[in-house]
Amino acid sequence: AQTVTQSQPEMSVQEAETVTLSCTYDTSESNYYLFWYKQPPSRQMILVIRQEAYKQQNATENRFSVNFQKAAKSFSLKISDSQLGDTAMYFCAFMKRLDSSYKLIFGSGTRLLVRP
Amino acid sequence: DTGVSQDPRHKITKRGQNVTFRCDPISEHNRLYWYRQTLGQGPEFLTYFQNEAQLEKSRLLSDRFSAERPKGSFSTLEIQRTEQGDSAMYLCASSPPVGEGQETQYFGPGTRLLVL
Numbered sequence: 001a002q003t004v005t006q007s008q009p010e011m012s013v014q015e016a017e018t019v020t021l022s023c024t025y026d027t028s029e030s031n032y033y034l035f036w037y038k039q040p041p042s043r044q045m046i047l048v049i050r051q052e053a054y055k056q057q058n059a060t061e062n063r064f065s066v067n068f069q070k071a072a073k074s075f076s077l078k079i080s081d082s083q084l085g086d087t088a089m090y091f092c093a094f095m096k097r098l099d100s101s102y103k104l105i106f107g108s109g110t111r112l113l114v115r116p
Numbered sequence: 117d118t119g120v121s122q123d124p125r126h127k128i129t130k131r132g133q134n135v136t137f138r139c140d141p142i143s144e145h146n147r148l149y150w151y152r153q154t155l156g157q158g159p160e161f162l163t164y165f166q167n168e169a170q171l172e173k174s175r176l177l178s179d180r181f182s183a184e185r186p187k188g189s190f191s192t193l194e195i196q197r198t199e200q201g202d203s204a205m206y207l208c209a210s211s212p213p214v215g216e217g218q219e220t221q222y223f224g225p226g227t228r229l230l231v232l
Contacts, residue, residue: 004158033219044120045159045207045223091158095219101172102211102219103149106158 002027004094006107013082014115020067021077021110023092030054031097034068034075035104040088048090051075053097082114118142120224122208128230129198136194137227141210148191149221150183152176153205162206165191198231205229 003026013019025034036048051059051068058066063080079086092107121140129135141148146167151159162181164172167188177183180199185191195202205228209221 037223044225047220047222050220093158097219101149101161101164102147102221103161103164103172104151104159104221105161108156108158 002029002094002096002105004092004105004107006092006110008110009108010111010113012113012115013079015082015084017082018078018080019082019112021079021090021092021112023075023077023107025073025075025092025094027073027094027096029096033095033097034066035093035095036064036066036075036077037091037093037106038086038088039091039109040085045091049077079112084114084116086112087114088112120208120210120222122206122224122227124227125225126228126230128232130232131198131200133198134194134196135198135229136192137206137208137229139191139193139208139210139224141190141208142222144212145210145222146188146213147211147218148185149209149211150191150193151207151209153207153226154203159207162193195229198229200231203229203231 032053034051038048039045049061067076089109091109093104123138148165150162153159165185180196183193205226207226208224211221
């Protein structure tokens with residue numbers, strides 16, 4: 001069974017600075033996807049960034065980038081130039097490729113506070 | 117595209133009562149998921165529909181839970197004889213057909229259930 005671990009329950013960063021959120025996962029699969037989802041307070045979850053395991057290049061989306069270390073089973077999220085609107089719960093998630101259901105397996109989340 | 121919608125947004129019920137939640141996915145999304153999220157945790161997979169067929173159910177989905185998706189459009193999740201442990205946020209997500217960004221799930225705002 002796959003598991004996803006986020007070891008940082010809470011983090012804080014000053015506006016305009018950079019912060020990195022950690023995620024590790026355990027799987028015997030070689031073909032899978034990894035995701036970071038953002039859940040703002042009282043708002044719905046939205047996709048931040050996605051990584052396909054067979055791609056060596058780290059995914060980037062504007063101020064968001066990942067450091068994907070497949071051998072180490074590590075998938076960290078870097079947020080550059082943090083903005084107040086980045087305050088949210090961040091969930092790392094795993095999806096087995098070609099799974100029968102494409103279900104997501106989530107970590108327990110990291111609460112990020114961006115300070116003005 | 118109005119996004120995934122869920123109704124009601126909040127539900128308070130007494131232990132032993134039945135409750136039903138509704139999810140309307142993004143149009144043309146043939147795949148639909150239900151997740152449960154308890155306080156301080158990441159969402160956990162409950163069940164998955166492809167069109168009208170329920171293809172996978174988690175062991176979390178006890179016999180008090182039933183989900184349907186008639187005609188492959190909206191879905192309902194019913195909990196019978198509610199227990200206090202059922203208190204959680206129930207999230208619905210949908211994703212496009214296979215081959216069209218299939219791995220990305222779009223989440224609704226959730227239904228927060230409180231069982232007294």
